[in-house]
Amino acid sequence: MVTEERARRGTARTDGGAIAPETEEKELGDEMWRRRLGALLLRSPPASSSTAPSSCQHRRHHLLLPSEEPLALGRLARLFTSQAGSDGGDTLKPFIAFVLGGPGSGKGTQCTKIASDFGFAHLSAGDLLRHEIASGSEKGELILDIIKEGRIVPSEITVELIRKAMEMSNAKRVLIDGFPRCEENRIAFERIVGTEPDIVVFFDCPEDEMVKRLLSRNQGRVDDNIETIKKRLKVFENLNIPVVDYYSSRGKVHKIKATGTEDEIFDAVRRLFSSLSRRAYDM
Ligand SMILES: Nc1ncnc2c1ncn2[C@@H]1O[C@H](COP(=O)(O)OP(=O)(O)OP(=O)(O)O)[C@@H](O)[C@H]1O
Ligand SMILES: Nc1ccn([C@@H]2O[C@H](COP(=O)(O)O)[C@@H](O)[C@H]2O)c(=O)n1
């Protein structure tokens, strides 16, 4: 998949191929988004991912797209403007889990397993940004420059990509991987999407382990080099940890020790997702 490969590498598309320029995309609207996201993210989960060895090279992003029918506009509007109470009064709001952790802590690896075993859509903010780069849009050029520097993309851009992906997935349970990265991200999500996460999963991993993993990830990402990694770690400490603290103070954070094998970590993840309230699974 040429587009997927470019998205992973964070390189801009130059061949004017299957993905239309941004202006045309706007005209094509929701249907184009459904197809773009489907191509990028819709993958069948592996038959038994909890035991299969997990490799980033073969990671599959599992986005639940239940039908090819265009979504009714009224339903979309209600889905993202209504707040569900803890009594589950509004069954339309998806159950949202933000998945946080430092660079290389294993967010993507574990999200793939959760998506497969617990029926969550997996939306990775980083992957959505890399896909925008691969589309060749003007916005993509800006995003590429920022990612190379390990800085944070303006929240309006990222939240809009996430909002559209959520709409198109129409999923009842959503993992939002690598978001929010800073307070501005968090506030923009609440304002634009109009809701808060139900839970926040935080993968706690020592820096030296994260650096080791990133330097051997070998996916050709433009930010997997020691200079950018150092910057990303600083951004994580200075901007992302305050978001974790904010959600901790609201009792939403579930901290998971992110050392050990992928399967050992997933044992703890599995316990958490098995214990979620019925609201997560009854929708
Ligand atoms: N428990 C683990 N032990 C060793 N390597 C791991 C473990 N979990 C994941 N990895 C590997 O570490 C690398 C980083 O993992 P992953 O991409 O899931 O992290 P991430 O948190 O999504 O990183 P980023 O924020 O950069 O996207 C990958 O190559 C992955 O295969
Ligand atoms: N909310 C976000 C998420 C990501 N970015 C940028 O993308 C880079 C890669 O993200 P990963 O989650 O795939 O590691 C990250 O370093 C940021 O530059 C962002 O700006 N905002």
Ligand SMILES: [Mg+2]
């Ligand atoms: Mg990741």
